[in-house]
Amino acid sequence: MKDSTAPAGRSWKQIVAPYCKADPRKAWLQIVNSLLPFVVIWYLMLRSLEVSYWLTLLLAVPAAGFVMRLFIIQHDCGHGSFFRSPAANNALGFFLGILTLTPYRYWRRAHAIHHATSGNLDRREFGDVETLTVEEYCALTFWGRWRYRFYRNFFVLMILGGTFLFVVKHRFPFDVPRTWKKEWANVMWTNAAIIAVVVIMSLLVGLGRFVLVQAPITLVTGTVGVWLFYVQHQFEETYWKKEEDWDFTAAGLHGSSYYDLPAVLDWFTGYIGYHHIHHLASRIPNYHLRRCARENQELNEVTRITFWESVKCFRLKLWDEEQGRLIGFRELRTRYG
Numbered sequence: 001m002k003d004s005t006a007p008a009g010r011s012w013k014q015i016v017a018p019y020c021k022a023d024p025r026k027a028w029l030q031i032v033n034s035l036l037p038f039v040v041i042w043y044l045m046l047r048s049l050e051v052s053y054w055l056t057l058l059l060a061v062p063a064a065g066f067v068m069r070l071f072i073i074q075h076d077c078g079h080g081s082f083f084r085s086p087a088a089n090n091a092l093g094f095f096l097g098i099l100t101l102t103p104y105r106y107w108r109r110a111h112a113i114h115h116a117t118s119g120n121l122d123r124r125e126f127g128d129v130e131t132l133t134v135e136e137y138c139a140l141t142f143w144g145r146w147r148y149r150f151y152r153n154f155f156v157l158m159i160l161g162g163t164f165l166f167v168v169k170h171r172f173p174f175d176v177p178r179t180w181k182k183e184w185a186n187v188m189w190t191n192a193a194i195i196a197v198v199v200i201m202s203l204l205v206g207l208g209r210f211v212l213v214q215a216p217i218t219l220v221t222g223t224v225g226v227w228l229f230y231v232q233h234q235f236e237e238t239y240w241k242k243e244e245d246w247d248f249t250a251a252g253l254h255g256s257s258y259y260d261l262p263a264v265l266d267w268f269t270g271y272i273g274y275h276h277i278h279h280l281a282s283r284i285p286n287y288h289l290r291r292c293a294r295e296n297q298e299l300n301e302v303t304r305i306t307f308w309e310s311v312k313c314f315r316l317k318l319w320d321e322e323q324g325r326l327i328g329f330r331e332l333r334t335r336y337g
Contacts, residue, residue, distance in 0.1 A: 012249060012280060012281075013281075015296055015298075015299070016277070016280060016281035016284060016292065019281070019284045019288040019289075019291065019292040020081070020281055020283040020284050020288075021288075022081060022082060022083050022084045022285055023285070023287065023288075024083065024084065026285075026287045027082050027083055027285070027287070030069070030073060030286075030287060031073065031092075034066050034069040034070050034073065035066075035070065037062075037066050038063060038066035038067060038070065038099075041059055041062055041063040041066065042063060042213060042217075044059055045059045045060065045063060045213045045217075046205060046209060046213050049209055049212060049213070053212070056212065056213065056216070057216050060213075060216035060217050060219075060220055061220060063217045063220075064216075064217050064220035064221040064224060065268035066268070067099065067100060067217060067221045068221060068224060068225065068228075068268055068269055068270070069267075069268060069269075069270050070096050070099055070100055071096070071100045071102065071221075071225065071270075072269065072270025072271075072272055072286050073092070073096060073270070073286075074092075074093050074096035074097060074100055074102065074104065074107075075111070075270075075272075075286075076089075076270075076285050076286055077089040077090065077092050077093035077096070077104070078093055078104065078107060078108035078111055078112075079282045079283060080283065081282070081283045081284060081285040082285050090104070093108070094186070094189075094190070097190050098190060098193045098194055098197060100166070100221075101166040101167065101170055101194065101218065102166065102170055102190075103170055103173075103183070103186050103187040103189075103190040103191075104186060104190070105182055105183045105185075105186035106170075106173060106176060106180070106183040106184070106186055106187050107170075109180065109183050110126040110127050110173075110176070111126075111127050113125050113126045113127060114126060114127030114128060115279065115282055116248075118233065118251050118252075118255055118256070118279065119233075119238070119239040119240050119241060119246065119250075119251035119254075119255035120240075120241065120242075120243060120246045120251070121133070121240050121241060121242050121243070121246075121319075122242055122243040122246075123243065126175070128233070129157070129229070129230055129233065129234060130148070130151060130152075131234070131240075131318070131319055131326075132148060132318055132319070133240075133318065133319045133320070133321055134318050134319070134320050134321070134322075134327070134332065135321065137318050137332075149317075149329070152317050154314055157226065157230070158223050158226055158227055158230075159219075159223055161222075161226055162219070162221075162222025162223040162224075162225060162226040162227075163218065163219055163222045163223075165222060165226065166218060166221070166222045166225075167218065167222075170187075170190075171187070171191055172187075173187060198210065228259070228269060228272060230313070230314075231257060231259055231305065231310045231313055232256055232257050232259060232272070232273075232275040233255060233256060233257070233275075234313055234314075234316055234326065235257050235303060235305055235310075235313050235316070235326070236313070236316060236325050236326050237254075237303055237324075237325055238254070238255050238257075238303075238325075238326060239251050239254040239255030240255070240319045240321075249280065251279070252276060252279030252280040253276050253279075253280060253302055254276075254302065254303070255279070256275040256276040256278070256279040257273075257275055257276065257302070257303050257304070257305045258273065258274060258275070258276050258293075258300060258302050258303065258304045258305065259272075259273035259274075259275060259305050259310065260273065260304050260305065260306050260307075261273045261306075261307055262307065265307070266290070270286040271286050271287070271289040271290050272286065272289075274289040274290065274292070274293050276299070276302045276303075277289055277292055277293060277299055280299075315328040315330070316328055317329055318332060
């Protein structure tokens with residue numbers, strides 16, 4: 001797909017319309033096959049503390065996988081796509097926000113801004129990985145460049161960044177305007193609910209045991225979550241344009257990758273690898289994304305990234321406006337000395 005023009009005779013809206021419908025049966029099935037296994041594995045992790053903490057850490061991986069599925073469900077609720085009822089979406093979204101440590105209303109509004117501005121160089125706002133152009137980076141002071149390089153370091157962005165985002169920033173999102181009164185109220189209510197859960201679990205199993213189980217789940221989930229979001233937008237031939245040239249459809253199709261994951265990872269990540277389709281039509285619930293891709297081959301003529309190819313994406317740090325692609329610091333040094 002070399003441009004954002006829909007196939008002859010059909011518009012993109014017509015192509016995606018059949019999939020923008022919630023299916024209550026599939027929705028409830030996802031809740032059951034995501035929430036119940038998480039509860040079971042969490043309990044097994046608690047019991048495994050009596051055997052070996054290495055076993056606990058091993059079980060944290062599938063537990064984090066189910067938290068990822070729960071986050072995707074919450075994500076769909078935020079787009080109003082998981083259930084037909086807005087009230088049901090909001091209620092489930094708030095509940096899952098307690099488990100995923102993500103205030104529902106705050107995240108929903110910030111994420112909507114991401115969808116409305118993704119790939120727009122003049123509107124790099126909420127919900128994006130900070131990305132500078134080559135010109136902007138070269139204009140920075142020594143300390144400005146050092147800060148950006150520190151931020152884009154793998155360990156800082158993925159490991160520390162994921163944990164910081166879900167544990168700290170979601171508790172106190174001070175970059176959010178005070179005029180977002182409902183969102184701030186939701187943050188406080190979510191924090192109160194999380195504190196209540198911690199207190200109850202501490203009384204039931206002990207604070208130390210609770211932390212030993214929950215901490216590795218949070219660490220793995222945060223890291224994987226940030227990684228997924230990173231790969232979905234930070235690839236070499238992604239899309240960045242100035243406001244006057246920016247196009248919503250082009251940004252969705254070309255600024256979001258088709259992350260072609262193995263089947264089991266595709267399932268655990270709620271099919272969010274079909275991110276180009278999600279940005280083209282955010283009202284498609286996750287349980288319809290794969291079918292939409294399979295039944296419309298023209299939607300697959302985009303940047304496809306496999307798991308192993310995605311590892312190379314992390315070397316990309318700056319948007320080169322002249323070449324229209326992301327480059328790394330090494331290439332920048334080679335070109336400019």
